[in-house]
Amino acid sequence: MMKKIKGTPLRFPISPIFLIVFFALLPWPSQAQVTDSSADPFDSAPLFTYFKYEGKDEVYQKNPLKANEFYTPILQGCYPDPSITRKGDDYYLVNSSFAFFPGVPIFHSKDLVNWKQIGYVLDRPSQLKVTNAGMSEGIYAPDISYNPHNETFYMITTQFAGGIGNMVVKTKDPLKGWSDPIKLNFDGIDPALFFDDNGKAYVVHNDAPEKGKEQYNGHRVIKIWDYDLERDQIIPGSDKVIVDGGVDISKKPIWIEGPHLYKRNGRYYLMCAEGGTGDQHSEVVFVSDNPKGPFEPAPKNPILSQRHLPKDRKNKVDWAGHADLVEGPDGKYYGVFLGVRPNEANRVNTGRETFILPVDWSGVFPVFEGGLEPMPVKLKMPSGVVNKTGKNGFLPNGNFAFIDDFKGKTLDMRWIGVRGPRENFVQTGKEGLRITPLETNINEIKPTSALFYRQQHKDFSATVRMTYQPMSEKHLAGITCLQKETFHYVFGITKKGQQHYLVLQRTRNGQSELIAQERIDISKPIELQVSAQGDRYQFSYAFDGKNFKNLGGAVSGDILSTDVAGGFTGALIGLYATKANDISPKSD
Incomplete structure (x- = not known):
């Protein structure tokens, strides 16, 4: 932080050389600390000194864990499109991150139960070009894989931003950072790499049918x-369509995507999502004697879905x-996948x-155990594993406080x-925590000063x-x-005239409404709180940390739901500051 220097005036002659050296050695603030060179950067910067998030879901209260159990999902909140790989007894898992920065969170485990976040795959601007990306643009469906032939990890994905498209980054050690992106010369989405026993490598991905051959909307x-x-490039002219439409094109299946290729007992298995990412979502599997097909669907598809249940x-x-x-540490297979847990209003x-289930691969095809039944809240742990979630740096699970x-x-x-x-x-x-406000606000498709x-x-x-x-009506924090x-x-x-106000504004489809306001005294710290019971959200404040006062009554969480707002992300809780405030309190 930049601090003002206090002291008595200097009363002895100083040479120009001394002054040059003296000022050159002063601890100047970094670019990350300064956003307005004409003023003290902290004049309008809120100071956040405490944050507490606490989960209170009834499902965890009514389903406590036994010693040999763990909860699924293993990653709660917006961690979609999981991909997993293994090197020895180390497991690495990644998720989509869209316009979030840094991008593609990466997690490590030794046992598939206890997970630590070790960083992000895309953690610098040279890798992630999402400055002007909408919230559900950016990074889609990353695939992580390990190639034992060159001892290298790869993360391949589609970046809908910066003119990048399909891309790959790589590293010898996920703890030591990843390369800059290598742009790949093919269209479509959801690429995944596969490394065969003989050292050959392949990319599978979703694409549109050949021009003029699309049979229906959603045909991929x-x-x-x-x-x-x-x-690190596809070989021109080597492409081949290995699945057209899905399991049975006569039934017009939509959005075959998210492919992964595996090899087991000398045969090649292609597993894909089918049905779109909403309530018709499913997972299907095919088999072939050659990585380039022909692939035959399993006689009983899908192998994972909840769409047919009450x-x-x-x-x-x-x-x-x-x-x-x-393959898990006990020699058994496991599958990670995405799912949602709607609230009582069916909001998402x-x-x-990210969920996990054991997979039965005792027959020809893999089948998710219980994958076609109502999803369990908790699972039996792999043999010999101890549940350490929430301890010693492992991510918490169930109900917890952060x-x-x-x-x-x-x-x-x-x-x-x-x-x-x-x-x-x-x-x-x-x-x-100081947040130096930017001259953008939360409504804009630009970088915002919010954590x-x-x-x-x-x-x-x-x-x-x-x-x-707040220094003016253009300043707001909360x-x-x-x-x-x-x-x-x-x-x-925020501020209006010489008065300070606490405001609550709701924005739906770009249309904003001031729900409530209250004039307040800002001479001491304030605690702001949002709480939810399903679809019912409340915003409250307190000056003593105990007696919270609600502002605006109970409001609907509908606008924070994926099925209402559209897109692919979940709700985020932000610590926010701006120098471009557009919320104006009404005159008292």
Whole structure:
């Protein structure tokens, strides 16, 4: 932090050379600390000194774990499109990140139960070009794989931003960072790499049918290419369609996508999602004696889906699909996949989460155990595994509290920005967290000065302590509950004339409405809180940390739901500051 220097005037002659050396050695603030060179960068920067998120879901209260059990989902909140790979006894898992920055969170485990986040695959602007990307643009469906022939990890994905398209990055060690992107010369989405026993490599991906051959809306194909490991590029002319439409094109299946290729007992297995990412989502599998086909579907597809089950089932998990398989530490196969847990209003505020199920591969085809039945809340742990979730750096599971006083040298990895690096507007230290406001607001498709934590429960509370003095009506700081740039709540402090106001604004489809306001005294820190019970959200504040006062009554969480706002992300809880405030309190 930049500090003002106090002291008595100097009363002895100073040479020009001394002055040059003296000022050159002063600790100047970094670019990440300064956003307005004409003023002290912290004049309008809120100070956040405490954050607590607490999950309170009934399903976990009523289903406590036994010693040999663990909860699924294993990653709660917006962690969709999981992909997993293994090197020895180390497992690595990645997820889609869209316009979040940094991108593609990466997790490590030794046992598929206890997971630690070890960083992000795309953690710098040279890798992630999402500055002008909508919330559900950016990074789609990353695939992580390990090639034992050259001892290299690969992450291949589609980046809908920056003119990149399909791309690959690689590393010898996921803990030591990843290369800059290599743009790949093919269209379509959802690419995945496969490394055969003989050292050959292939890419499979979703694509459109040949021009003029599309039979219906949602008709897609799966293609395969030979992949040149020396050049990190597909081999021109080697492409072939290996699945047309899906399991049975006569039934007009839609959106065959998310392909993964495996080899077992000398045969090649192609597993794909089918049915779109909503309530018709499923996972299907094919087999061939050659990686380029022909592929035959399993006689009993899908091998994973919840679409055929009663809509009113208890503890409903829906939209299951987009899976990846791995052999577990006990020699048994497991599959990670996405699913959603709707609230009582059938809203999807926590977004697509990462689930896991054991897979029975005792026959010709893999089958998710219980994958066609109502999804269980908890599972039996692999033999010999001890549940350590929430301890010693392992991510928590079930109902839990996340507390941050922001006094560490680095941010917790669970905090994310949108469209730009967090370092451009945040600084942590002994005082807490400073957010230097940018001249953009939450409605814009631009980098915003907001730090986000995922909503991970249907029932939760999130409380932050903030000290803030807005300099003008263009300044605002507080919290936001965000689904995307056109669907969100803002709950914060701003100024009108000489008075300070706490305001609550709701934005739906880009149309904003001031729900409530209250004139307040900002001479001391304030605690802002958002809490939810399913679809019922409340925004409250307190000056003593105990007696919270609601502002605006109960409001609907509908605008924070994927099925209402559209797109692919879940709701985010943000610590927010702006110098482009557009919320104007009404005159008292």
